[in-house]
Amino acid sequence: MQIIINISLKNGVLDPQGKAVEKALHALGFNGVSGVKIAKQIKLELNQTNKEKALEEVKKMCEELLVNCVIEDYEIVL
Secondary structure, eight states: OEEEEEEEEOTTSOOHHHHHHHHHHHHTTOTTOOOOOOOEEEEEEOOOOOHHHHHHHHHHHIIIIIOOTTTEEEEEEO
């Protein structure tokens, strides 16, 4: 089963990488761009056929290793 985890900074957390990209886009003439935020995506294959168990296992992975829950939010897509 393929799992996709989308991870982004929580609202209110500064995103210096996003600001740098936004500034660079403006420098290249893309002035209609604002609010750039950088996120990451993790894809993995899980040897699990039960969706509920898979979701439980991936949530545990996120909370123990993959996501900094203090500053990041995540979404799991099965």
